[in-house]
Amino acid sequence: MGLHRQTLRSAFLALSVVITSALLVGCASVQIDTARAEWQAGNSQQAIASLSTDKIPVRDHLLAHMEKGLIQHETGDYNGSINTLLKAVKLLNSRDFLSVSELGGSLVISERATTYKGEYAEQLWLHTYLMMNFLLTEQYESAAVEARRALKVFDNHSDILQHDHFSQLLTAIAFNSAGQTNDAYVTYRNLAALVPESSAVAGALSNIAASLGQFSEAEKYRKISGPSSRNDSGELVVFVASGTIAQKRPGDLFVFPDARISFPFYPPTFRTVPTIAVEAGGATRDTSTLSTSLNALVAESLAARGNKLAAKQVARLAAKNALAESASSDTATEILKAVLFVLEEADTRSWQTLPADLTMVRVPLPPGSHNVILRATHLGERDITFSVDIQPGKSTFRRWRLSG
Amino acid sequence: MKMHTISVKSASIALVVALGAVVLSGCAATTRDLNPDDPIHYDASYDFSDKKRIVDDLTVSLLNSPTVPVASGVPLLIVYGVANQTSEHINTGGITDDIRLALLQSGRYRFLSEAQRDNITKEVSYQQGGAVDPQQLITTGKQSGADYILGGTLRSIEKTQPRQWRLNKREIIYYSLNLELTSLTTGEIAWADKVEIAREASRPIIGW
Numbered sequence: 001m002g003l004h005r006q007t008l009r010s011a012f013l014a015l016s017v018v019i020t021s022a023l024l025v026g027c028a029s030v031q032i033d034t035a036r037a038e039w040q041a042g043n044s045q046q047a048i049a050s051l052s053t054d055k056i057p058v059r060d061h062l063l064a065h066m067e068k069g070l071i072q073h074e075t076g077d078y079n080g081s082i083n084t085l086l087k088a089v090k091l092l093n094s095r096d097f098l099s100v101s102e103l104g105g106s107l108v109i110s111e112r113a114t115t116y117k118g119e120y121a122e123q124l125w126l127h128t129y130l131m132m133n134f135l136l137t138e139q140y141e142s143a144a145v146e147a148r149r150a151l152k153v154f155d156n157h158s159d160i161l162q163h164d165h166f167s168q169l170l171t172a173i174a175f176n177s178a179g180q181t182n183d184a185y186v187t188y189r190n191l192a193a194l195v196p197e198s199s200a201v202a203g204a205l206s207n208i209a210a211s212l213g214q215f216s217e218a219e220k221y222r223k224i225s226g227p228s229s230r231n232d233s234g235e236l237v238v239f240v241a242s243g244t245i246a247q248k249r250p251g252d253l254f255v256f257p258d259a260r261i262s263f264p265f266y267p268p269t270f271r272t273v274p275t276i277a278v279e280a281g282g283a284t285r286d287t288s289t290l291s292t293s294l295n296a297l298v299a300e301s302l303a304a305r306g307n308k309l310a311a312k313q314v315a316r317l318a319a320k321n322a323l324a325e326s327a328s329s330d331t332a333t334e335i336l337k338a339v340l341f342v343l344e345e346a347d348t349r350s351w352q353t354l355p356a357d358l359t360m361v362r363v364p365l366p367p368g369s370h371n372v373i374l375r376a377t378h379l380g381e382r383d384i385t386f387s388v389d390i391q392p393g394k395s396t397f398r399r400w401r402l403s404g
Numbered sequence: 405m406k407m408h409t410i411s412v413k414s415a416s417i418a419l420v421v422a423l424g425a426v427v428l429s430g431c432a433a434t435t436r437d438l439n440p441d442d443p444i445h446y447d448a449s450y451d452f453s454d455k456k457r458i459v460d461d462l463t464v465s466l467l468n469s470p471t472v473p474v475a476s477g478v479p480l481l482i483v484y485g486v487a488n489q490t491s492e493h494i495n496t497g498g499i500t501d502d503i504r505l506a507l508l509q510s511g512r513y514r515f516l517s518e519a520q521r522d523n524i525t526k527e528v529s530y531q532q533g534g535a536v537d538p539q540q541l542i543t544t545g546k547q548s549g550a551d552y553i554l555g556g557t558l559r560s561i562e563k564t565q566p567r568q569w570r571l572n573k574r575e576i577i578y579y580s581l582n583l584e585l586t587s588l589t590t591g592e593i594a595w596a597d598k599v600e601i602a603r604e605a606s607r608p609i610i611g612w
């Protein structure tokens with residue numbers, strides 16, 4: 001009778017743990033998923049309202065800020081996006097430590113019980129989107145501040161993030177737009193070492209090298225970029241975002257029939273970056289482009305954390321096993337094992353409103369007003385028309401999001 | 405035996421109550437006034453104590469400088485701001501506003517308002533629109549011209565301790581603010597000075 005009561009107590013305890021854990025882990029995702037669905041359905045304002053952090057647990061606030069900041073960017077609310085993404089950066093910096101309380105929870109429940117800190121690439125893209133927002137609102141000095149912050153993230157994870165050519169080029173452009181020519185020159189040179197044949201890099205690097213009196217260097221990059229545009233010409237820079245980033249999937253590894261490790265992974269993706277043609281004043285214009293696959297980078301970022309994740313998963317498996325074995329009876333042990341088996345869940349949280357690719361399109365144009373048509377050849381031809389005022393020697397910024 | 409059990413139980417309750425009281429008192433909201441003259445830093449980044457030190461040092465330097473010619477009277481300055489070349493979003497307008505205030509109050513310098521130029525143009529245009537008494541119209545073409553431009557650059561260099569086994573993460577930040585006064589007549593830099601601030605901060609790698 002005593003044994004039966006003990007077993008019931010263990011079962012009740014286990015059930016409580018399951019329900020509490022499910023509530024703790026599940027609620028956040030529902031709210032954020034709702035917002036994503038609303039955004040995809042075209043209800044941006046509803047999505048932004050759904051991402052209010054008072055409805056979302058603290059551990060998912062970073063994710064909520066990321067999604068909200070990007071939706072605000074896409075709707076043209078660049079200052080709103082700046083405020084939201086700066087909150088995300090502040091939150092990320094304030095959580096830059098190992099939390100003992102969360103470590104305990106994650107060892108018994110799952111990684112989803114911890115505060116989301118973003119993949120390395122996602123941490124960089126907070127600064128990438130802030131730079132774009134500041135450039136689009138002509139706050140060049142603030143764009144350069146974000147460029148410096150981006151460089152810190154690059155330095156910390158250079159092995160992966162060096163492949164993000166878009167963000168590096170944006171960093172150089174931000175420095176140059178703020179008149180911080182030396183920083184722009186160094187950033188362009190580092191990027192030119194990675195993509196030596198890119199005319200989107202070589203042309204600007206040649207101009208900056210010449211302005212700094214580095215004439216042999218200017219000539220070297222002039223040969224790559226082709227003939228120089230007129231000294232008094234300006235430039236249209238368009239940030240083209242296309243597609244939607246891949247989502248993390250849950251995978252399972254059965255160590256024993258009653259014990260498993262769940263882990264997140266990115267399935268392989270195959271995409272073609274859209275080709276962008278530009279017309280201004282009725283004539284097709286020369287362009288130079290540079291693209292980054294966000295799908296590839298985010299998968300590399302996750303893979304780079306692979307060893308840490310594996311070590312933690314092994315520790316969790318051992319902790320769960322020890323917890324189950326400490327139960328008062330075999331029945332209780334089996335019940336606990338079953339509960340902990342169910343609780344094991346891969347942490348598939350990620351910034352899902354991001355595009356699959358980012359492309360920088362640079363178009364030299366003479367000063368003055370221009371009616372511009374951008375044409376994308378990807379999953380059928382699409383275009384967008386806008387007018388733009390080009391200032392001599394300056395860059396003017398626009399953005400375009402392509403779905404599909 | 406029973407007596408012993410009761411005393412252990414009472415001690416446990418007392419301990420729980422004491423711990424609860426400590427936790428609750430730690431969570432209570434508090435406010436207090438600070439003396440802005442006392443340097444206070446919560447971390448290595450730029451704060452109001454740094455701004456105060458920069459303003460105080462550069463104001464004293466400029467007021468004590470014999471290099472700014474004053475033969476033609478009190479020099480007239482225009483502020484073109486301090487460029488922020490740090491990795492923090494710092495409103496450097498606060499620095500130049502405070503320096504301008506201190507210099508104005510000293511009586512050694514006069515200032516033109518660059519920020520109000522558009523408003524002045526708007527107001528003058530309104531006055532000339534016919535609604536204002538002609539006797540009270542502002543005379544145009546009488547604005548003063550600046551003798552000097554006051555401007556500068558705030559820079560920072562940051563260094564974080566490399567990854568290794570440790571309990572604290574250390575960070576060093578160096579700030580320098582260079583300020584200069586450029587003559588509009590000759591283009592010459594009549595005065596320049598700088599303030600440097602270097603600070604190390606550490607924070608635990610493990611937390612609650």
